[in-house]
Structure formats: structure tokens, C-alpha cells
Amino acid sequence: MNAIDPTHISRLVRLLGADRVLTRQEDLITYSFDGTPILNEMPGCIVFPDSVPQISDILKLADHHRMPIVTRGSGTGLSGGAIPVPGCIVLCMVRMDRILRIDPANLTALVEPGVITAKLDEAALPHGLFYPPDPGSMRISTIGGNVANNSGGLRGLKYGVTRDYVMALEVALPNGDILRTGTACVKDVAGYNLKDIFIGSEGTLGVITRVLLRLTPKPRAKKTLLATFASTSAAAETVSAIVAAHIIPCTLEFLDRTTIRCVEEYAKIGLPLDAEALLLMETDGHPAVVEEESAMMSGIAREHGAVEVTIAKSDEEAVRLAAARRTAFSALARVAPTTILEDATVPRSHLAEMINFIQQTAEKFKVRIGTFGHMGDGNLHPTFLTDERNHDEIHRVEQAFTEIFEKAVALEGTITGEHGVGLAKKKFLPMVIGPVGLEVHRRLKQVFDPNGIMNPGKMFDEQEGRDGAERK
Amino acid sequence: MPAHHPIMSRGFLHDLDYSVVQQCMHCGLCLPTCPTYDATQREAASPRGRIALMRAVADNKLEVTRVFGEEMYFCLGCLACETACPAGVDYAHLFDMARAEVERVGVLARPKRNLIRQVTVRWLFLSRGRLRWLGRAMRLYQKSGLQTLARRSGLMRLLPKRLRELEPLTPAISDRFTPLGYQTARAGEGPQRKVGLVAGCVQDIAFADINRDTVEVLEQNGCGVVIPPLQECCGSLHGHNGEWELARALARKNLDAFGAENLDAVIINAAGCGSHIRHYDRLLADDPGYAERARIWSAKVRDISEYLVEIGFRKPTPSSRPTKTRLAYHEACHLVHGQKISRQPRAILASLPDYEIVELPEATWCCGSAGIYNITQPEMSAQLLERKIRHVVSTGATTLATANPGCALQIITGLRLRGMAVRVAHPVTLLAEAYRAEG
Numbered sequence: 001m002n003a004i005d006p007t008h009i010s011r012l013v014r015l016l017g018a019d020r021v022l023t024r025q026e027d028l029i030t031y032s033f034d035g036t037p038i039l040n041e042m043p044g045c046i047v048f049p050d051s052v053p054q055i056s057d058i059l060k061l062a063d064h065h066r067m068p069i070v071t072r073g074s075g076t077g078l079s080g081g082a083i084p085v086p087g088c089i090v091l092c093m094v095r096m097d098r099i100l101r102i103d104p105a106n107l108t109a110l111v112e113p114g115v116i117t118a119k120l121d122e123a124a125l126p127h128g129l130f131y132p133p134d135p136g137s138m139r140i141s142t143i144g145g146n147v148a149n150n151s152g153g154l155r156g157l158k159y160g161v162t163r164d165y166v167m168a169l170e171v172a173l174p175n176g177d178i179l180r181t182g183t184a185c186v187k188d189v190a191g192y193n194l195k196d197i198f199i200g201s202e203g204t205l206g207v208i209t210r211v212l213l214r215l216t217p218k219p220r221a222k223k224t225l226l227a228t229f230a231s232t233s234a235a236a237e238t239v240s241a242i243v244a245a246h247i248i249p250c251t252l253e254f255l256d257r258t259t260i261r262c263v264e265e266y267a268k269i270g271l272p273l274d275a276e277a278l279l280l281m282e283t284d285g286h287p288a289v290v291e292e293e294s295a296m297m298s299g300i301a302r303e304h305g306a307v308e309v310t311i312a313k314s315d316e317e318a319v320r321l322a323a324a325r326r327t328a329f330s331a332l333a334r335v336a337p338t339t340i341l342e343d344a345t346v347p348r349s350h351l352a353e354m355i356n357f358i359q360q361t362a363e364k365f366k367v368r369i370g371t372f373g374h375m376g377d378g379n380l381h382p383t384f385l386t387d388e389r390n391h392d393e394i395h396r397v398e399q400a401f402t403e404i405f406e407k408a409v410a411l412e413g414t415i416t417g418e419h420g421v422g423l424a425k426k427k428f429l430p431m432v433i434g435p436v437g438l439e440v441h442r443r444l445k446q447v448f449d450p451n452g453i454m455n456p457g458k459m460f461d462e463q464e465g466r467d468g469a470e471r472k
Numbered sequence: 473m474p475a476h477h478p479i480m481s482r483g484f485l486h487d488l489d490y491s492v493v494q495q496c497m498h499c500g501l502c503l504p505t506c507p508t509y510d511a512t513q514r515e516a517a518s519p520r521g522r523i524a525l526m527r528a529v530a531d532n533k534l535e536v537t538r539v540f541g542e543e544m545y546f547c548l549g550c551l552a553c554e555t556a557c558p559a560g561v562d563y564a565h566l567f568d569m570a571r572a573e574v575e576r577v578g579v580l581a582r583p584k585r586n587l588i589r590q591v592t593v594r595w596l597f598l599s600r601g602r603l604r605w606l607g608r609a610m611r612l613y614q615k616s617g618l619q620t621l622a623r624r625s626g627l628m629r630l631l632p633k634r635l636r637e638l639e640p641l642t643p644a645i646s647d648r649f650t651p652l653g654y655q656t657a658r659a660g661e662g663p664q665r666k667v668g669l670v671a672g673c674v675q676d677i678a679f680a681d682i683n684r685d686t687v688e689v690l691e692q693n694g695c696g697v698v699i700p701p702l703q704e705c706c707g708s709l710h711g712h713n714g715e716w717e718l719a720r721a722l723a724r725k726n727l728d729a730f731g732a733e734n735l736d737a738v739i740i741n742a743a744g745c746g747s748h749i750r751h752y753d754r755l756l757a758d759d760p761g762y763a764e765r766a767r768i769w770s771a772k773v774r775d776i777s778e779y780l781v782e783i784g785f786r787k788p789t790p791s792s793r794p795t796k797t798r799l800a801y802h803e804a805c806h807l808v809h810g811q812k813i814s815r816q817p818r819a820i821l822a823s824l825p826d827y828e829i830v831e832l833p834e835a836t837w838c839c840g841s842a843g844i845y846n847i848t849q850p851e852m853s854a855q856l857l858e859r860k861i862r863h864v865v866s867t868g869a870t871t872l873a874t875a876n877p878g879c880a881l882q883i884i885t886g887l888r889l890r891g892m893a894v895r896v897a898h899p900v901t902l903l904a905e906a907y908r909a910e911g
Contacts, residue, residue, distance in 0.1 A: 024539055026525060029534060034500075037497060074503060095513060137499065330559070333497060387494075389494075
């Protein structure tokens with residue numbers, strides 16, 4: 001099973017120490033997957049570096065012997081980006097978890113890639129600052145993983161995504177060289193913006209070893225509203241009208257009828273079971289602005305046919321209202337043995353059409369889909385409730401999400417808003433980026449990783465591609 | 473021979489309903505709440521890693537190996553992962569089945585380990601008589617001055633190292649054990665509710681006062697209490713340590729002893745036992761003679777604090793004492809994670825007139841007691857105890873409330889080693905004292 005030459009293992013042990021190289025069958029099994037359903041593959045070994053020179057040495061060794069490297073943080077990804085390539089070296093970054101500096105004067109944080117996202121946010125709090133990107137796994141996801149996948153979260157509309165907070169990166173290239181790109185300056189136009197090539201590169205170009213992040217002042221006030229609707233289009237129109245009224249809420253979250261019913265079944269918070277759609281809306285900022293905006297949002301929701309609008313009068317009530325959205329994924333995950341969380345994304349103006357299409361597709365293929373998501377930025381989470389042992393159903397699930405992705409692309413949207421391509425969406429990538437885009441991806445990969453050792457076979461296959469033939 | 477389920481054919485993990493294993497979607501949200509993952513940052517020491525190993529066994533991709541066995545016994549069974557799990561994985565059951573499989577295959581069998589298990593799990597904890605006999609012997613050792621003498625004279629140094637390390641863990645034995653066979657005298661207007669009290673085994677010999685306080689508080693709140701005399705150890709020790717058949721036998725004895733059909737509630741004040749006896753229904757689901765009775769029992773089991781809040785317990789009258797004592801609350805894993813009971817003991821503590829509650833940092837993080845984990849995995853256990861004691865000290869509290877005898881013993885040991893004068897008490901004891909102070 002172990003495809004790595006024992007002499008290479010000994011070399012890794014000399015580099016890192018015996019307790020930082022795992023080769024037992026029992027350990028390999030526990031690193032054969034990430035947060036993605038169904039997919040898994042056995043690695044050759046797992047290594048835990050704790051310094052940049054160690055990473056550089058590991059990469060040199062791997063590059064010289066053409067051994068594939070799969071970099072991994074906490075393994076919470078949902079597109080299979082951290083699933084091993086058979087017999088690879090898994091480079092697990094969790095031991096490099098120091099917050100090196102928080103700089104309140106420049107509003108930045110310098111961190112190692114293994115820092116847990118939520119811990120950075122906690123460390124910023126005493127300075128009156130916060131780190132806005134909040135992926136669902138933020139209590140365990142790592143900053144390195146967030147950067148490699150350009151992770152989003154619930155606050156995308158107002159605060160953007162991980163990319164908007166990365167000021168500079170240090171990256172170990174496959175030949176062992178250390179590349180530094182970006183500075184602590186808000187304005188910096190010296191040379192190509194190389195850091196943006198690494199953000200969202202899913203471990204296919206190099207290993208992120210240090211990250212300089214932008215922090216932002218914590219808003220003083222927040223107000224939470226919950227509205228229910230008798231139709232999806234009424235909810236979507238409400239969202240469009242709010243944005244048209246020049247309000248940028250920090251949260252605009254949506255639940256469809258299947259999700260509402262699952263949430264109510266699970267959490268018993270008193271949601272109307274006949275509602276077709278639910279919106280959780282939050283505005284944050286200066287207390288006076290928050291007061292005014294929440295009143296306007298409530299009015300707009302009513303004008304657009306909201307059946308019921310509740311404005312939280314206290315922090316406790318806000319928490320109770322937010323529970324509807326917070327428990328959505330848990331509520332759905334309990335319904336069936338296998339939960340497949342997708343992230344098709346469309347421009348805001350096409351949301352109603354997309355949501356209705358997802359519901360029709362579920363009926364057409366006789367599969368169960370609960371949809372929730374980030375209405376403000378058009379990022380939906382159609383969630384398939386299925387059983388991986390039911391091969392016939394899994395086949396229909398695949399047919400359904402293929403049609404959903406095709407529809408998203410037809411509506412000028414994308415196949416993935418925040419989870420990444422990895423293995424799960426690889427075959428759909430050309431649909432979005434086109435043949436020229438694919439060719440540029442391949443040439444870029446060649447520049448950084450000429451021997452193809454970095455997470456090979458993820459995102460796209462690395463052949464020449466000039467004749468357009470796909471390598472098997 | 474390891475106990476074996478009569479209808480079992482291929483092993484505990486193979487015969488398990490596969491959807492229980494499959495329910496884990498390996499999202500990783502359990503990782504930050506797992507003390508052993510926190511300490512090692514190794515997936516095999518995490519809940520989703522262990523489930524992946526169990527699944528590999530069920531799928532015939534992995535033999536039950538010694539390493540597998542060691543990983544299953546490195547788990548504390550604190551169930552913090554269940555609280556964090558978005559998919560509702562029944563980790564407690566998986567954990568029990570995995571350890572049962574480890575014992576069935578015998579991969580950890582060694583002469584010394586076998587002997588210890590034989591004497592403790594398979595002999596001592598099967599009979600209240602034996603436990604009490606040991607309790608009396610220990611009481612004699614402690615009260616006669618022999619313990620002081622042994623500790624001072626250096627005689628301890630003659631003991632093997634492992635035994636010497638265990639000596640400080642031995643609990644102070646109660647002067648009197650629980651009055652088995654007790655029944656509330658019917659006087660005056662008469663009790664409105666009839667409840668049975670599970671006396672526990674460690675609780676019975678080391679913390680019998682907590683059982684007396686429980687009876688007193690229940691009676692103060694209009695309950696008639698019986699302590700069925702023939703009850704045995706609840707079997708949680710056996711269930712969590714791979715002795716599934718013995719756990720079933722003990723459950724049957726307790727069902728016979730209580731006759732839960734005629735009670736309003738079965739009351740338990742030890743978190744670890746409560747978390748186990750709630751699942752007698754699952755334990756005996758395939759036993760035609762007991763399945764229905766176990767179902768009734770499980771529906772009636774209540775933790776003491778849960779029950780007191782449920783029946784609307786009487787709050788003690790305000791006190792005239794000018795100063796309040798600082799009190800912190802350590803949430804026993806098998807109360808907060810195993811039974812999802814957190815609000816109720818806190819409500820009881822909040823009702824105490826003489827105490828001011830300070831929040832204990834990481835109150836829901838395991839103290840390292842974890843049943844017999846402090847004996848089987850002393851290093852990891854000591855690390856967790858140190859962390860717990862550090863937090864207790866940081867609060868400046870002089871009383872620490874907790875609702876599990878294992879946690880109490882562990883934390884008392886930790887405080888003693890540090891020379892800290894913090895009282896450790898069960899919430900029901902503090903409530904009983906408040907009632908008594910009313911005069």
C-alpha cells in the first residue's frame with residue numbers, strides 16, 4: 001500500500017523527527033479523506049513540518065524524486081482538494097499555528113498557515129478589530145486552507161471573501177525557493193500581482209508558508225431581522241429591492257421550504273411550515289445607521305409580500321432568530337446518511353430563477369435537495385440528502401447537479417462560489433473557464449510546478465492540451 | 473473468553489447498523505472540541521479519525537489491530553464531539569461497540585491487563601457486596617492512621633511505581649454507605665410523586681452523603697423516595713470498556729430491582745451513570761424479556777438536577793449572610809455532552825443564596841477522569857487535570873460544583889497535589905445545605 005520508497009521515508013524522518021512522519025496503515029486511513037463526501041484515496045505518508053526551511057527541504061526531496069505533494073490544513077474542504085493522490089506525501093500544516101503579530105496601527109495580522117480561522121478573529125477582538133471571512137468551518141479551518149480555497153462565508157456581500165483580506169504571501173515553490181509577494185501597503189503596484197494567483201490555487205502551485213492579512217474595525221452595533229415569504233420570487237425581489245435602496249446588509253441568508261421544514265423539525269423554533277422562503281437579514285455599523293437600515297429593510301420586505309417580519313429586540317432574540325440559519329446545515333445533515341453540499345452561484349438578479357430550477361430538478365430526478373445560502377452574493381447551497389450506498393440514487397444525484405451547474409453557467413454564474421474545484425468539480429471547470437482559460441491554467445501550472453508534483457490531478461489535468469484531447 | 477453477543481456472527485462493528493457509521497460526514501467540526509486531538513493534532517486521535525477506522529473495520533479494509541485497540545482506548549469517551557457534531561452521529565454507541573470489538577478480538581490482551589480487568593471490571597464491579605467490603609477495608613486503612621503513617625514513613629516507596637502513583641487517587645471513604653432499602657415515611661399530607669434513587673457504586677462508598685442529600689432535597693420537594701435494596705452497579709464501566717454482555721446483565725438486574733413501571737421517575741445523581749442508564753433501552757432492545765421494561769425505564773430516567781427543574785423545585789429563602797462564597801461549576805462530560813444537561817444544574821446553583829457564581833473557563837472540557845481513564849492513560853489524564861486545575865485556580869472560587877463522582881475524585885486529587893483549599897461539592901448537596909440553613 002505504501003508507495004513511498006523506504007529511503008525517502010528515512011530521509012523525511014531525518015528532516016522532521018520520527019514523530020512527525022506517519023506511515024502506519026491506521027494513520028494513512030485517517031488522512032485518506034477531507035470534508036468531501038464519498039471520495040477518498042490512500043496517501044503514502046503524512047508529515048508535519050514546523051518551519052519554512054523544513055518545508056523547503058521536503059519540497060526539494062519530492063521534486064527531485066517526482067513524489068506528489070498534497071498540502072492540507074484541518075481537512076474540512078468540500079471539493080476534495082486535500083484528498084490524497086495515491087501514495088503521495090500529505091504535508092499537514094497544523095503545527096505551524098502561530099499568530100506572529102497583530103498590528104493595530106496598520107490593521108494587519110501576520111500568521112502561519114496552520115492558524116485556526118476563529119482563533120485569529122478572537123485574537124483581533126481585544127484590539128477592537130475582526131477578521132470578516134467566516135466559512136462554516138471557521139472553528140477548525142486554517143488560514144492556509146482558506147487562502148488556498150479563497151473561502152467565503154456569510155458576510156460576502158458586505159465584507160467580501162478571503163482574497164479581499166490577503167495583503168501578502170510567502171510561498172514555498174516546488175523547487176524549494178521561497179517566494180514573497182505583496183506588502184503591508186494598501187497601495188502596491190510593483191510587478192505582477194502574483195499573490196492573487198496563489199489565492200484559490202488549491203495547493204497546485206506551491207505551499208503557503210506565511211500570510212499577512214488585513215483586519216477591519218469591529219462594527220459597534222448589529223440588528224437582526226427574520227422574514228418569511230409565500231413565494232421564492234418574493235424573497236428574491238426583497239433582496240434586489242434592499243440592494244437597490246443602497247443598503248448593504250452584512251447578512252442576507254436564505255432558506256427554501258425543504259430546509260425550513262427540516263430546521264423546524266430539528267430545532268423547533270416556531271417557523272411557519274407553509275412558508276416557501278425565509279430570509280435572515282442583518283445590518284451592522286454605526287448604531288443610528290443600523291436602526292434606520294433595519295426599519296427600511298423591514299418595510300421593503302413587507303412591501304414585497306413578506307408574510308411575517310420579526311425584528312430582534314434583544315441580543316437573545318437575535319441569537320434565536322439567527323438559529324434558523326445557523327442550524328440549517330445540521331438540520332439537513334441529520335435527514336439522510338450522506339449529505340452533499342454544493343455551491344452553485346449566480347448573479348443576484350437570477351436567484352429566484354435558479355432556486356426554482358433547483359426545485360424542479362429535484363422533482364425531475366426524484367432526489368431530495370434542500371437549498372439555503374447567501375442570497376446577498378448569489379451563492380446558493382443546494383444540499384443533496386442521499387445515501388452513498390444507493391448507487392441508483394447517487395447516479396440521479398450526479399445527473400441533477402450536472403444540470404444545476406449547467407443552468408448556473410447559463411445564467412452567467414459559476415459552478416463553485418466558495419468550496420473550490422478540487423476533484424469534485426474538476427470535470428465541470430472547462431464549462432466555466434473555456435478552452436483558452438484551461439490552456440492558460442495549464443501554462444501557469446508549468447511555470448510554477450514544472451514537474452507536476454503539487455496536488456496533481458486536482459482542479460484540471462495537466463497535459464499539453466493543444467490538440468484539445470483530455471488525458472485519461 | 474471475552475463476552476460475546478449470542479446472535480453475533482462477524483463482530484460488533486460488522487453487525488452495527490451501517491448508517492450509524494455512515495452518518496459521520498467527516499466535516500471536522502468535532503476536531504476542536506476533542507481533548508486528544510487538541511493534545512496530539514493527529515487525526516487517528518480525533519472522533520472523525522476513529523470513526524474512519526471503525527468504518528474501515530466494518531468494510532473489511534482494516535483488521536482489528538493492536539494500534540486500532542490503542543486508539544480506541546486513547547479516546548476519553550467524553551462525548552464533546554457529540555455536542556459539536558452537526559450530523560447527530562451517535563458516537564457513544566460507536567465507541568462502546570469499537571471497544572467491545574477490541575476485547576472480542578483480544579488485540580490488547582496481556583497477562584497484567586487481563587488480570588486487572590478480571591479483578592475490577594469482571595469481579596469487583598459486578599457486586600455491591602464486594603465493593604462495600606473493599607470500601608470498609610479502605611475506610612479502616614484511612615481512619616486507623618495507617619494511611620498517614622504509610623504516606624509519612626516512606627513505606628510507599630516500597631510499592632511498585634505504578635501502584636505508588638495510584639495511591640493518591642484512592643477516594644476518602646464515607647463514614648456510612650447509602651441506606652439501601654430506604655423508603656420515605658408517609659406522614660402528613662403525603663408525597664405527591666414516587667421516585668427511585670440509583671445509589672451508584674463509587675457514589676455509594678465514597679460520596680454516600682450526596683445520596684442522603686439527594687433524598688432530603690427530593691423529600692423537601694414533595695417526592696417519596698425509595699432506594700431499592702437489590703440494585704447493582706449501573707454497568708457503565710462495563711459498557712464503555714468492551715464488556716457488553718456484562719453491561720446487559722447488570723442492566724437486567726437493575727430493571728428487576730427497581731420496577732420502574734411503578735415509579736414516576738428513576739433518579740440518578742452521577743453523570744457518568746446517568747448517561748449510560750438512559751440507554752438501557754438500546755442495550756436490551758433485542759432482549760424479548762426486557763426490551764419493553766427497558767424502554768419504560770429509559771423514558772423515566774432523570775438526572776437529579778433535570779428532575780428538580782422539571783418539577784419546579786422550591787428555591788431556598790434569601791439568606792442574611794453578608795458575604796457570598798465564590799462558586800465555579802465544572803460541567804461533567806456525561807452530563808453536558810452525554811445527556812445535554814447544562815441549564816438545570818446551573819439553575820440550581822443560581823438559586824443558592826450564599827453563593828456568587830463565577831464562570832469557569834473551558835467548563836465543558838474533560839478533566840481527565842473519564843471513568844477509569846486516569847488509571848489506564850495516566851499521562852493524558854494528568855495533562856487534562858493540570859489544565860482543569862489551572863482554570864479553577866484562575867476563577868478564585870473556593871467552592872467547585874460538579875455532578876459526577878469521577879470528576880470530583882479527579883479534581884480533589886489535583887487540588888490536593890497543588891495544596892489548594894477549594895471545596896468540591898455536588899449541586900444537590902449545596903441545595904440541601906441551603907434548605908437546612910433556612911432553619
